[in-house]
Amino acid sequence: MAPDSHSGMRITTSRITACARLGARLAVCVALALPMAAGAANQSITGQKKEEFATAAPYAILIDADSGSVLFEKSADTQTPPSSMAKLMTAELAFHQLAERKIQPTDEFPISEDAWRRGGAPSHTSSMFAPIHSRVAVQDLLTAAIVQSANDACIALAQGIAGSEPAFAKMMNERAREIGLTDSNFANATGLPDAANKSTVRDLAKLAQYIIKTYPDDYKTFGEKEFTWNKIRQQNRNPLLTMDIGADGLKTGYTEEGGYGLVGSAERNGLRLIVVINGLKSEKERADEGKKLIEWGFRGFEAKLLFAEGQTVGEARLFGGDQLHVSLVGKDIITLMVPRDSNDRITAKIVYPGPVVAPVERGQPIGKLRVFRGDRVALEAPLMAGESVGRGGLARRAFDAMNELVVGLFRSGSRLVTARRNGNPQL
Numbered sequence: 001m002a003p004d005s006h007s008g009m010r011i012t013t014s015r016i017t018a019c020a021r022l023g024a025r026l027a028v029c030v031a032l033a034l035p036m037a038a039g040a041a042n043q044s045i046t047g048q049k050k051e052e053f054a055t056a057a058p059y060a061i062l063i064d065a066d067s068g069s070v071l072f073e074k075s076a077d078t079q080t081p082p083s084s085m086a087k088l089m090t091a092e093l094a095f096h097q098l099a100e101r102k103i104q105p106t107d108e109f110p111i112s113e114d115a116w117r118r119g120g121a122p123s124h125t126s127s128m129f130a131p132i133h134s135r136v137a138v139q140d141l142l143t144a145a146i147v148q149s150a151n152d153a154c155i156a157l158a159q160g161i162a163g164s165e166p167a168f169a170k171m172m173n174e175r176a177r178e179i180g181l182t183d184s185n186f187a188n189a190t191g192l193p194d195a196a197n198k199s200t201v202r203d204l205a206k207l208a209q210y211i212i213k214t215y216p217d218d219y220k221t222f223g224e225k226e227f228t229w230n231k232i233r234q235q236n237r238n239p240l241l242t243m244d245i246g247a248d249g250l251k252t253g254y255t256e257e258g259g260y261g262l263v264g265s266a267e268r269n270g271l272r273l274i275v276v277i278n279g280l281k282s283e284k285e286r287a288d289e290g291k292k293l294i295e296w297g298f299r300g301f302e303a304k305l306l307f308a309e310g311q312t313v314g315e316a317r318l319f320g321g322d323q324l325h326v327s328l329v330g331k332d333i334i335t336l337m338v339p340r341d342s343n344d345r346i347t348a349k350i351v352y353p354g355p356v357v358a359p360v361e362r363g364q365p366i367g368k369l370r371v372f373r374g375d376r377v378a379l380e381a382p383l384m385a386g387e388s389v390g391r392g393g394l395a396r397r398a399f400d401a402m403n404e405l406v407v408g409l410f411r412s413g414s415r416l417v418t419a420r421r422n423g424n425p426q427l
Helices: 083-099 113-119 138-148 151-162 165-178 201-214 216-223 283-300 394-421
Strands: 011-016 032-037 040-046 059-064 070-074 108-110 135-137 226-229 232-235 247-255 259-268 271-280 301-307 312-319 325-330 334-339 345-351 365-373 376-385
Touching (some): 070 376, 083 151, 083 201, 083 216, 083 247, 083 259, 108 138, 108 151, 113 151, 138 151, 138 226, 151 165, 201 247, 201 259, 201 271, 216 247, 247 283, 259 283, 271 283, 312 345, 312 365, 325 365, 334 376
Antiparallel strands (some): 011 032, 011 312, 032 040, 059 070, 108 135, 226 232, 259 271, 301 334, 345 365, 365 376
């Protein structure tokens, strides 16, 4: 085995089985063994080339809500102000608190002077116009935050749940990491301007997907077209809800720095798509681009089965096991959204921190399957052990240990040579 002189990580070998269910238009390789860095194996699949698509949105992503397949992306990992789309994180945290019975829908939280001044009528921002020092039920605060984008409601929820908005923001960030948002930071519950409020359209799409899957009943609130509270009737700001395109949520946003943004979802014939755009110049442009992306996705893509539930995807190298490899399977079925009538080159890669130390229990998380369309990740699916593998005997463990030692020496030598080539004598 040879070292990777660029990363200093060992190159191992894994096997990935055929994705034969992609359809007759795709050529696949069965049981292909390829070198991979840090436990990654590559497999090339000849697919179909998608139609060209352009959007005026500086930041955009379109995904399949079921599989997470990426249909389109543009600067999807660039951090920008999420504006009121940050309220999705506020809503998720409140949903989570409700699910764990830490709060109840009928609990009443006070509208503090702070909430009233910064988010209520005096703020001249989106508000439910709750009177100062009044008490409002959690369910009404949540509905106002979602439908009316009410800042006073968000601040009241934050203070009621965490004691203060800064403490709630800390909870938001901890929760964001738990559900896999890696490029977001939330400084407040509202998304009002703050230099520390940053997110990406990819993270916002993941958040929307998580809300839809985890809280199907609560998600329905995002589709309510209006909400009347204290005799004040306000319309939902999501323009997709009135376009007859199957849209049923989620949230708009605007700040001067961030521009006009939208997180939207629509469903047709059992297929649900999530669109996120940000940085647009007007409400009309936001509405037009959101609709265009949604309709393009429904028109141009179809779902294809990669691996059935329980089907072996590939293998991972074991250290100290009573066999050399452990089979890998998906958590559920693995599907990919593929463009109709196109010729994209699709590649698949198994990624895991290898080798995996035995013993291994069936169902143990091991790594992930990454499927690329061109040079972009179109899908990531978790992989787990498809079988239990016990520890090997003393001879097997000694052999694997010696093998790791030799590989480590090769790696260290390669790093030294590379460093000296670059004028750095240090390891």
